[in-house]
Amino acid sequence: MTTPSLEALLRIGPFHSALRAAIRRRGLTLERLRLRLAQQDVAVALSTLSDWQQGRVRPVSPKSLKAVAVLEELLEVPSRSLLALLEHAGPNGWPDVIPGMMPGFNTNDLEIISRHDRVFVNAERRASRVHVRMVVRARQDGVDRFHAHYFCDDSVRTQQVRHEPIRNCRVGRTARNETERVTVDELLFDRPLAADETWVFEFVVHDPTRLDSIEYAHGVRCFLAQSLIEVHFSPEALPVDPHVYLQDWQEDEPHRTMDLALDHTNSVHHFETNVSVNWVGVRWRWA
Template identity: 80%
Template sequence: MTTPSLEALLRIGPFHSALRAAIRRRGLTLERLRLRLAQQDVAVALSTLSDWQQGRVRPVSPKSLRAVSVLEGLLEVPPRSLLALLENAGPSGWPDVVPGMMPGFNANDLEVLSRHDRVFVDADRRASRVEAQVVVRARRAGVDRFHAHYYGDDSAETAQVRQEPVRNCSPGRSTLDEAQGLVVHELLFDKALSEGETWVFEYASHDPTGLESIEYAHGVRCFLAQSLIEVHFDPAALPVDPHVYLQDWDEPEPHRTIDLRLDHSGSVHHFETEVSVNWVGIRWRWA
């Protein structure tokens, strides 16, 4: 699983991901960053900085843009690199065209409020089925679809992966990138949503590629209020050392956070709120 570097994010955006990656690379807390801005007579609230890096709000006023210009110096990124991302973005905050990215990456018209995935690992140690329930809220009127991105394990034959609509959605277009192990399916809602309207839908992913699985993760582009991952293991294939991990765009390797124990049914789960890192997942080993 690879993630864009800070340098790549400064080229393609979006602004909030690039800002967050730059802050993390400098090792600054938001409070320290706020104090350094204040030392240069730039007043920005802590909550505003948080909103900017999570994609909830974009700086658009002259005062906010001046703050971004000062931030570029404090974060040691090239002059106007963050400002250019704001200037070249469409109404969603993402660039109108992002070369080399799959459908759905350059759209930010749905806010994912909650995601609950149930992963089923069979006796052959394969995560052959994932059931997902997703709650979204429309950022604008007229949104009527969701792009489900599925990253297969290394060397997986991505073309074999299929995603099955289960409730409140129907199949649309699909595309794949074999080199990246990525397949994208368009899930169409039963209607176009109004701005601020929520929608609940379910779908299942089937991966018959036959490779042993050692992890499952949620990819978080901006902010996820609730993330629940359950992994159910067949009694004939119980793992060892299950644990939670987190990884951000600018981190080459994930870091372990919580050790998990199998319950009486051979399952583990992890529930997390207010997720702003780019990957939250569960890993395990085979004895």
């Protein structure tokens, strides 16, 4: 996988990732940015700037949108580039175009409380099946879907990748982008949720890849309270050097953070809390 540049994020979003990348390119701390906004007679709390760049809160009020316009000047990005990202995400979060190589849509209507991915690597060294269990909380009334996205490799066409609903969801609309190798499926809940209501659902991703798999990662759209990734290997194809890595948008290479060891079931796992980095994953090699 590769990660988008700031220029790509300004085209495809999501807003919070583009804002964070722009702030980091300018080398400004949030406090310094807050002071520069104040010099322009725009008062924004430090906590609000943090929430905007983490995706916890989306600027929607006229006062907030004015602040975003000033941010564009301070961060030296094209005029209305950040504002356009806010405008182009519809009320249900489905954007006008497939968002390319971003980890999710800029909906901000679901809080991901917990995500548990179980990856099954077969005897041919291919991660052809992923079982995902998610716990989410609605940020507002009426939320009734989750946008499941998956990045495949060059050995398959996106039409061959399939999301199979397992529990408390069903497939709605589907979109594919062969250029970016991404597939997106709406997973519709049984009913609309009330604000602050939680929902548990499960689905399986079927990927008929024909290449040796060497990693699995999921993207964090804004903030993830609990992340658990398990990778189960066939006894006929055991890896070497399994380890955890993290990577943010602006980073060209991932950070190796922890070595892992196979357990008695030929599996490894990584559990992490309060995740705000854009990618968290497990990587391995073949002897």
